Amino acid sequence: MAERATKRIKVIGGGLAGPEAALQAARYGCEVDLYEMRPTRSTEAHQTSDFAELVCSNSLKSESENTAPWLLKQEMRRAGSILLAEADASAVPAGHALAVDRIEFSRRVAERIAAEPRITVHREEVTHIDENDPNTITILASGPLTSSALAAELQRLTGSDYLAFYDSISPIVDAGTINMDRVYFAARWDKGTADYINCPFTKEEYDVFLDALTTAEAVEAKPWEQIPEAAFETRHLDRSETGAPGLDSETWVSSESKGSQPTPEKLQYFEGCLPIEETARRGRDTLRFGPMKPAGLTNPKTGRWPYAVVQLRQENLRADSYNLVGFQNHLKFGEQNRVLKLIPGLENATFLRYGQIHRNTYINAPTLLTETLQLKAHPSIMIAGQLSGVEGYTESIASGMLAGRYAAALAHGKTPTPAPRASANGSLTHYITHAEGKKFQPANITFDLLVPLEEELRKKVRDKKERHKIQCGRALEAWNEWLAKPHLHSAC
Numbered sequence: 001m002a003e004r005a006t007k008r009i010k011v012i013g014g015g016l017a018g019p020e021a022a023l024q025a026a027r028y029g030c031e032v033d034l035y036e037m038r039p040t041r042s043t044e045a046h047q048t049s050d051f052a053e054l055v056c057s058n059s060l061k062s063e064s065e066n067t068a069p070w071l072l073k074q075e076m077r078r079a080g081s082i083l084l085a086e087a088d089a090s091a092v093p094a095g096h097a098l099a100v101d102r103i104e105f106s107r108r109v110a111e112r113i114a115a116e117p118r119i120t121v122h123r124e125e126v127t128h129i130d131e132n133d134p135n136t137i138t139i140l141a142s143g144p145l146t147s148s149a150l151a152a153e154l155q156r157l158t159g160s161d162y163l164a165f166y167d168s169i170s171p172i173v174d175a176g177t178i179n180m181d182r183v184y185f186a187a188r189w190d191k192g193t194a195d196y197i198n199c200p201f202t203k204e205e206y207d208v209f210l211d212a213l214t215t216a217e218a219v220e221a222k223p224w225e226q227i228p229e230a231a232f233e234t235r236h237l238d239r240s241e242t243g244a245p246g247l248d249s250e251t252w253v254s255s256e257s258k259g260s261q262p263t264p265e266k267l268q269y270f271e272g273c274l275p276i277e278e279t280a281r282r283g284r285d286t287l288r289f290g291p292m293k294p295a296g297l298t299n300p301k302t303g304r305w306p307y308a309v310v311q312l313r314q315e316n317l318r319a320d321s322y323n324l325v326g327f328q329n330h331l332k333f334g335e336q337n338r339v340l341k342l343i344p345g346l347e348n349a350t351f352l353r354y355g356q357i358h359r360n361t362y363i364n365a366p367t368l369l370t371e372t373l374q375l376k377a378h379p380s381i382m383i384a385g386q387l388s389g390v391e392g393y394t395e396s397i398a399s400g401m402l403a404g405r406y407a408a409a410l411a412h413g414k415t416p417t418p419a420p421r422a423s424a425n426g427s428l429t430h431y432i433t434h435a436e437g438k439k440f441q442p443a444n445i446t447f448d449l450l451v452p453l454e455e456e457l458r459k460k461v462r463d464k465k466e467r468h469k470i471q472c473g474r475a476l477e478a479w480n481e482w483l484a485k486p487h488l489h490s491a492c
């Protein structure tokens, strides 16, 4: 039984990081107030008032052993991440990836929160944070779509400007409206189970589709999409879903640009992270070698790879809806309905959701945050989730998990010990707190962030997979040691 903490924990945000932080802090004996503004006030992307709503894809990325997303999840499982456990319990078939039934996932998280007597839920927008309250540790986990009043409050506290960048949503199609005679199930290179529906194109079909896509009408930029006159770089981050084997069928790519205000005609996009129509404009074959890559996807009807392919990934356990992998876009809904129906097999499709693009907010963590996710200027305020500069569902949950544990230690009058640098969790934190402030970009977990192998070992082990295996082994060892440290247990 955990001993009672002397300070309360206030968690702002009922998305992914917030509930995980709240549940962790409660588990370690703290009284927690969890604030969520929905349904009173919603964001541009959320559609429900549920906790832990996945606003876009339903994938928590790769489960392939010795990949970076797998490593992060393994560490989280060992540390007892509550949301990841509920994600595991809500899993749907998705080849090498962990994808979840989003409704079931949210329902389970809500159940866990309701069952925790130490958590009090407040359905209200937080617009003020008292940095001088000696009795409260605040975890700010209000996400990439933090309400503007709270963003202004954050600016007051940090004294620095916030950033805006763009992020995209792929369309979802009603499975019952897919013409199954024209499509086929297959796993790329026959690796894993054949969970993806593939829509095969001939050259003629591809040409027609490409012409329609590149000339379709785009949405005008809304006020919330405008990039503010940022003090440092403005950026765009996007996901390009590839479905490639060995990957988690989802690769987030980012790059940066110095931004000026976008015009309605032309939003600023970044190399390697474009909406599908922008990628298509790069060249007639760009899609065929990118998100519409047919390699390894043999069509059983022809025995050959098609000219190009659109992959559909299962959305929920009932398998009654699928998302169009990599088809985030910024087209008008009517135009999407017209253009996407040119995809073979989707000629009579009903789209349950169209692609969209949204503003995101995050802080300049290298300047503002300590390795235990506390604001340097106000140590009783912590930042977790996407707002802290990590990128992705799993990374946001991981960050909430760490914040909850650190906050619990602080509430018990202990000094939290940061996650070890060698671990995936520690590497993510190390990245956001040590990257160059001026060029800071949010990041997913990748091997680039982990401690590299010594030069000698690198030369000896030529195979990349083998090197990754060694890095994962070292990370898990360091993580286990950290988990076993008494300072964490003394907080419970």
Ligand SMILES: Cc1cc2nc3c(=O)[nH]c(=O)nc-3n(C[C@H](O)[C@H](O)[C@H](O)COP(=O)(O)OP(=O)(O)OC[C@H]3O[C@@H](n4cnc5c(N)ncnc54)[C@H](O)[C@@H]3O)c2cc1C
Binding pocket: 012, 013, 014, 015, 016, 017, 018, 035, 036, 037, 038, 042, 043, 045, 046, 053, 054, 055, 056, 057, 058, 059, 124, 125, 126, 127, 141, 142, 143, 144, 145, 146, 147, 149, 150, 167, 168, 169, 239, 357, 358, 359, 360, 384, 385, 386, 387, 391, 392, 393, 394, 396
């Ligand atoms: C449009 C979009 C699509 C994305 N798609 C993906 C994807 O497909 N895959 C992926 O891995 N990542 C994706 N991300 C990135 C990121 O993983 C998610 O945004 C993730 O939900 C971040 O978790 P979080 O807990 O930090 O924030 P959120 O999950 O957004 O939770 C923050 C919560 O805080 C609440 N809130 C905001 N302001 C206040 C306030 N003032 N008072 C009280 N409550 C407040 C919000 O209502 C929200 O519920 C996407 C992001 C966006 C914006």
